[in-house]
Amino acid sequence: MTAPIEKLEVRQGDITRLAVDAIVNAANRSLLGGGGVDGAIHRAAGPELLAECRTLGGCPTGEARLTMGYRLPARYVIHTVGPVYRGRHEDARLLTSCYRHSLALAAQRGARTIAFPAVSCGVYGYPIEAACGIAVDATLAYLAEEDRIERVIYVLFSASDRRIYEDHIARRGQA
Ligand code: AR6
Numbered sequence: 001m002t003a004p005i006e007k008l009e010v011r012q013g014d015i016t017r018l019a020v021d022a023i024v025n026a027a028n029r030s031l032l033g034g035g036g037v038d039g040a041i042h043r044a045a046g047p048e049l050l051a052e053c054r055t056l057g058g059c060p061t062g063e064a065r066l067t068m069g070y071r072l073p074a075r076y077v078i079h080t081v082g083p084v085y086r087g088r089h090e091d092a093r094l095l096t097s098c099y100r101h102s103l104a105l106a107a108q109r110g111a112r113t114i115a116f117p118a119v120s121c122g123v124y125g126y127p128i129e130a131a132c133g134i135a136v137d138a139t140l141a142y143l144a145e146e147d148r149i150e151r152v153i154y155v156l157f158s159a160s161d162r163r164i165y166e167d168h169i170a171r172r173g174q175a
Contacts, residue, residue: 004143019073021111062097082120099138
């Protein structure tokens with residue numbers, strides 16, 4: 001069995017270009033689209049994605065919902081709603097929950113490869129270092145319990161965010 005940390009990968013770029021089983025969208029509770037990565041995913045997937053999202057009736061913060069990927073190279077989109085950062089303990093709990101719910105939905109639908117953006121780190125204001133630690137902790141905890149997921153890719157838009165993830169994972173690997 002592959003060790004959980006060996007299943008993690010970091011890339012820089014546009015998540016909409018990834019041919020993985022599932023990409024995760026940093027959505028809002030309406031699931032009806034927005035800016036940032038959400039806008040990019042809806043533009044690349046086409047109007048069928050919004051049509052399916054309309055049938056879902058929204059999603060509470062910290063949970064996730066699955067749709068098809070339509071014109072994306074990814075088969076599924078998992079829409080999760082991260083917390084708006086306010087510096088409370090609750091923020092970390094909700095962000096952890098986004099990762100757990102997204103991974104559980106992916107595994108349930110037979111996805112083996114999944115890509116995450118830095119959920120909550122744009123408009124929602126979560127500091128990237130803290131969010132990275134939460135993302136990696138939540139993913140490793142999940143992968144330790146459930147081995148159907150073979151690869152988890154964190155896709156960062158900027159070189160500085162990519163380095164934060166790479167350094168964090170390298171340190172975790174040495175621990
Ligand atoms: N690929 C990968 N990462 C991206 C891409 C992309 N194509 N585009 C942006 N990012 P944000 P949030 C990065 O604001 O903070 C939306 O309007 C970006 O640099 O997209 O969870 C929703 O509808 C940042 O690091 O999501 C919600 O209303 C990260 O993705 C709200 O924004 C997340 O930034 C959610 O805010």
